[in-house]
Amino acid sequence: MDKATQTLLLYEWKAxxxxxxxxxxxxxxxxxxxxxxxxxQSEIDAQRETIKAMTALEQEExxxxxxxxxxGPETLEQExxxxxxxxxxxxxxxxxxxxxxxxxxxxxxAIGQRDLFRYYYRLTGMSLHYQLxxxxxxxxxxxxxxxxxxxxxxxxxxPLLIIAFCYGLYSAEKExxxxxxxxxxxxxxxxxxxxxxxxxxxxIIGLALLLSLMGLFxxxxxxxxxxxxxxxxxMIGVMVYCAFWFGLMFWIISFRRSSAFNxxxxxxxxxxxxxxxxxxxxxxxxVKYPLSSATLAGLTRRTGLDNEDDExxxxxxxxxxLAHRPDLAPSDGLLKKNIMPKxxxxxxxxxxxxSQKEVGRYTAQVAKRNEWAARFHWLSPAANMQDVLAxxxxxxxxxxxxxxxxxxxxxxxxxxxxxxxxxGDKPILLEDYSELPVFTMSKNNKQWTTIWWGLGKISLATIxxxxxxxxxxxxxxx
Amino acid sequence: xxxxxxxxxxxxxRIALRExxxxxxxxxIVVLLGVALYAGYVSYKxxxxxxxxxxxxxxxxxxxxxxxxxxxxxxxxxxxFKPKTVLSLFDFGLDAYTGTSVYLEAHYQHEFxxxxxxxxxxxxxxxxxxxxxxxxxxxxLLIIFLAFASFTRxxxxxxxxxxxxxxxxxxxxxxxxxxxYSLMLSVILVFFLLSIGLLYGMGVTxxxxxxxxxxVLLLLLLYSIYLFLFIALAVWVSIHSSKSRNALLTLLxxxxxxxxxxxxALANLSENIYTLPSMREFKAQIEADKRHGPEGTxxxxxxxxxxxxxxLKKYKVDSVQxxxxxxxGVSMQAGEEFGxxxxxxxxxxxxxxxxxxxxxxxxxxxxxxxxxxRHLSMAxxxxxxxxxxxxxxxxxxxxxxxxxxxxxxxxxxxxxxKFYGYKAGNDLWQQIDDFSYRTPMARExxxxxHLELISLLLWxxxxxTLLTYANRKIxxxxx
Numbered sequence: 001m002d003k004a005t006q007t008l009l010l011y012e013w014k015a016x017x018x019x020x021x022x023x024x025x026x027x028x029x030x031x032x033x034x035x036x037x038x039x040x041q042s043e044i045d046a047q048r049e050t051i052k053a054m055t056a057l058e059q060e061e062x063x064x065x066x067x068x069x070x071x072g073p074e075t076l077e078q079e080x081x082x083x084x085x086x087x088x089x090x091x092x093x094x095x096x097x098x099x100x101x102x103x104x105x106x107x108x109x110a111i112g113q114r115d116l117f118r119y120y121y122r123l124t125g126m127s128l129h130y131q132l133x134x135x136x137x138x139x140x141x142x143x144x145x146x147x148x149x150x151x152x153x154x155x156x157x158x159p160l161l162i163i164a165f166c167y168g169l170y171s172a173e174k175e176x177x178x179x180x181x182x183x184x185x186x187x188x189x190x191x192x193x194x195x196x197x198x199x200x201x202x203x204i205i206g207l208a209l210l211l212s213l214m215g216l217f218x219x220x221x222x223x224x225x226x227x228x229x230x231x232x233x234x235m236i237g238v239m240v241y242c243a244f245w246f247g248l249m250f251w252i253i254s255f256r257r258s259s260a261f262n263x264x265x266x267x268x269x270x271x272x273x274x275x276x277x278x279x280x281x282x283x284x285x286x287v288k289y290p291l292s293s294a295t296l297a298g299l300t301r302r303t304g305l306d307n308e309d310d311e312x313x314x315x316x317x318x319x320x321x322l323a324h325r326p327d328l329a330p331s332d333g334l335l336k337k338n339i340m341p342k343x344x345x346x347x348x349x350x351x352x353x354x355s356q357k358e359v360g361r362y363t364a365q366v367a368k369r370n371e372w373a374a375r376f377h378w379l380s381p382a383a384n385m386q387d388v389l390a391x392x393x394x395x396x397x398x399x400x401x402x403x404x405x406x407x408x409x410x411x412x413x414x415x416x417x418x419x420x421x422x423x424g425d426k427p428i429l430l431e432d433y434s435e436l437p438v439f440t441m442s443k444n445n446k447q448w449t450t451i452w453w454g455l456g457k458i459s460l461a462t463i464x465x466x467x468x469x470x471x472x473x474x475x476x477x478x
Numbered sequence: 479x480x481x482x483x484x485x486x487x488x489x490x491x492r493i494a495l496r497e498x499x500x501x502x503x504x505x506x507i508v509v510l511l512g513v514a515l516y517a518g519y520v521s522y523k524x525x526x527x528x529x530x531x532x533x534x535x536x537x538x539x540x541x542x543x544x545x546x547x548x549x550x551x552x553x554x555x556x557x558x559f560k561p562k563t564v565l566s567l568f569d570f571g572l573d574a575y576t577g578t579s580v581y582l583e584a585h586y587q588h589e590f591x592x593x594x595x596x597x598x599x600x601x602x603x604x605x606x607x608x609x610x611x612x613x614x615x616x617x618x619l620l621i622i623f624l625a626f627a628s629f630t631r632x633x634x635x636x637x638x639x640x641x642x643x644x645x646x647x648x649x650x651x652x653x654x655x656x657x658x659y660s661l662m663l664s665v666i667l668v669f670f671l672l673s674i675g676l677l678y679g680m681g682v683t684x685x686x687x688x689x690x691x692x693x694v695l696l697l698l699l700l701y702s703i704y705l706f707l708f709i710a711l712a713v714w715v716s717i718h719s720s721k722s723r724n725a726l727l728t729l730l731x732x733x734x735x736x737x738x739x740x741x742x743a744l745a746n747l748s749e750n751i752y753t754l755p756s757m758r759e760f761k762a763q764i765e766a767d768k769r770h771g772p773e774g775t776x777x778x779x780x781x782x783x784x785x786x787x788x789x790l791k792k793y794k795v796d797s798v799q800x801x802x803x804x805x806x807g808v809s810m811q812a813g814e815e816f817g818x819x820x821x822x823x824x825x826x827x828x829x830x831x832x833x834x835x836x837x838x839x840x841x842x843x844x845x846x847x848x849x850x851x852r853h854l855s856m857a858x859x860x861x862x863x864x865x866x867x868x869x870x871x872x873x874x875x876x877x878x879x880x881x882x883x884x885x886x887x888x889x890x891x892x893x894x895x896k897f898y899g900y901k902a903g904n905d906l907w908q909q910i911d912d913f914s915y916r917t918p919m920a921r922e923x924x925x926x927x928h929l930e931l932i933s934l935l936l937w938x939x940x941x942x943t944l945l946t947y948a949n950r951k952i953x954x955x956x957x
Contacts, residue, residue, distance in 0.1 A: 039746050113600050122758075137760055279611060293591065294578065296592065396599060397598065
């Protein structure tokens with residue numbers, strides 16, 4: 001570092017320390033960041049509490065069932081419990097299993113769509129679609145306002161901080177009359193601007209990284225094997241995104257216009273990238289891929305056989321269903337015992353099979369929307385960044401679509417467990433309780449493609465704005 | 479004084495039109511407004527058509543469900559769909575975040591399903607482009623760009639001194655400028671009004687809102703006041719700033735704080751202060767109360783026993799079999815009413831929480847005109863919380879009426895203990911009218927928004943006073 005550089009940086013530091021307004025802004029953003037970390041934690045903690053309560057309920061339910069095998073039924077209630085525990089005719093629609101999408105350790109830093117989607121379900125063998133579409137309670141006003149999480153602070157507020165610090169880097173000198181003094185120094189104007197930009201970049205990116213580290217450490221240990229890649233991706237994202245805004249400011253400054261002009265252009269860009277582009281994309285996607293959930297609503301209707309008391313009809317339904325499921329191996333007494341429960345089970349399962357197409361079409365349309373919107377993410381590094389962060393913390397739409405697929409698979413396992421016993425006329429034994437279906441969800445590793453690509457796109461945008469700035473700066477000084 | 483005022487206004491407009499950047503931004507905003515209205519219109523039409531179609535399908539399904547026991551019909555139930563109101567094409571409001579359909583059946587109140595925002599990636603949280611968004615967020619920015627230098631530029635270039643020395647009053651100067659900006663913005667508002675008029679010409683109407691014309695006029699008034707407030711604020715800040723740069727920074731900070739930071743921070747704070755139960759807890763509490771009876775009420779079994787005694791006494795018989803009606807229907811209805819009572823209690827508590835949460839931003843709207851306008855705009859467009867609650871109440875009443883009719887038919891026509899012995903038919907299904915919804919009148923809705931209305935009044939008075947007061951004190955010179 002040569003003498004001139006040292007002098008310049010020292011001067012910049014002194015100017016910063018003396019400027020109360022700038023210090024207040026830095027402090028304010030820091031406080032907002034801290035609040036955002038706290039708010040995110042409190043939201044996700046509440047979800048963790050709900051999950052805990054759900055799991056406890058399930059354990060209690062099933063321990064009641066297993067206990068009923070051990071103690072001889074004395075009271076009527078115990079007898080009923082034992083019936084539910086051991087007879088598939090009751091058990092298939094009474095036993096409730098919890099399927100849970102636990103929050104990623106870092107979900108609190110970018111809540112994404114997690115406040116909007118259900119993250120826990122209690123599934124029985126009944127029609128899947130009857131159980132799937134219930135909303136979580138939420139105040140729509142607050143849903144609309146969105147979450148004040150760390151991703152919001154980084155994506156919305158840091159660019160403003162960068163704009164506020166940089167818009168006058170060159171023009172302020174001109175306006176206060178010190179430019180001429182700087183010009184006669186041996187150091188080139190380009191170098192001076194560059195150095196000042198680097199100084200503020202270190203300062204502001206440093207603040208962003210500090211807040212991120214505080215968030216990452218308070219939400220989960222980033223050194224753990226499953227966390228260090230997400231944590232690293234987060235840190236890289238923060239650096240690249242801030243660098244983009246510095247690059248943009250550099251480009252704007254390179255036009256050497258007045259401070260007010262720079263501020264207007266920068267504010268215009270902020271508005272364009274954070275509000276206009278995403279809002280336009282959202283409205284286009286809504287219109288281009290129309291979706292009406294009204295068509296799905298019908299699937300939740302509770303229906304039954306037209307003539308429940310007609311045994312022939314019941315038998316037909318059972319046979320129709322078994323034709324779809326040769327794996328269920330019905331017993332010889334299939335059409336002699338428990339005809340009503342069998343017919344009802346067959347009926348709801350058939351209904352699921354028939355409505356699967358409708359649901360599939362709907363999810364495909366949602367996925368298409370998602371794909372289309374993602375294709376235009378490069379238009380707004382901010383929307384891109386939001387998408388990257390939501391993918392890192394697994395709070396994006398695709399995680400929830402993946403969860404829904406896993407729910408359907410799990411429901412299939414539940415019905416297999418009970419239906420094989422119901423249609424095979426076998427009771428549920430105590431030892432069967434060690435083989436109950438368990439919800440599992442495969443890791444969706446496709447998200448990392450989105451994340452690295454997204455980061456790549458922001459990096460490319462950053463390089464572009466810097467290059468444009470450099471060209472302009474060089475072109476003018478010759 | 480009047481000619482001078484007009485003179486100033488003319489000059490300001492000429493200067494503004496010379497600024498290519500300003501004209502360019504103005505054009506962009508007009509284009510965005512057009513796109514927003516068009517997209518709003520297309521999506522309104524799409525939604526309206528699908529809902530109308532699905533609604534008639536469900537109606538046919540109900541009417542032609544064949545002969546069955548009324549209680550089974552009550553269980554199979556039917557659906558209600560939230561209609562898109564015609565003004566939602568202007569302000570989407572909460573439409574993406576409130577459920578759109580609900581299943582109506584006996585014994586249970588189902589919650590509304592499907593929030594449209596769930597069908598989007600997290601980008602939806604940046605907001606959707608609507609005309610309201612353009613008017614509420616983008617136009618104020620244009621105003622800031624137009625007016626931040628209104629006084630500082632004159633002061634920096636020394637023309638302010640010249641103007642004052644020629645006998646131009648400060649007052650005239652300020653109001654002349656305000657008049658100029660207002661005229662320019664009203665061009666955009668007129669464009670907006672023309673688009674609305676065009677849509678009407680195309681025959682876009684909606685039976686859901688009874689007083690559309692009044693609402694459109696009120697919306698126009700609302701946005702005129704809002705834009706005037708921003709103009710007045712920008713001019714006032716410019717009067718008080720020593721440099722253009724400072725005026726711009728102050729105004730931009732206000733803008734960010736009012737439109738981005740404060741609404742979000744408040745909503746989140748309210749979420750922390752008044753915590754909502756999870757759906758699981760909510761449902762579990764209702765179930766528990768239905769089983770054991772809420773505190774201070776008679777348990778359902780006792781109620782039913784009492785009811786039985788009452789009926790036996792009334793008809794002077796000694797067993798339910800001898801009653802001239804099927805007591806099962808009566809008892810079923812008693813159960814239904816008991817369930818409703820429990821549900822109302824819990825829903826009331828939940829709604830109170832919502833209300834307390836939203837009240838925070840209502841109170842805050844006294845300090846932030848953007849919040850006031852956002853709430854009022856949604857209310858007038860029929861996409862606000864109160865319209866949504868009103869709709870949910872109407873749906874629930876419809877459900878209760880439907881179940882009541884089913885139970886009544888069961889009591890009158892079926893026999894005790896012979897569930898499969900009786901089947902009702904199309905005659906009974908016809909007795910249930912199709913569900914249709916009308917929003918409350920605008921006046922009634924505005925009754926929920928006193929604070930927001932007061933906010934706009936206070937801000938107008940405050941800014942006009944400040945401008946009048948400031949004019950007397952300010953020196954036309956630097957610093």
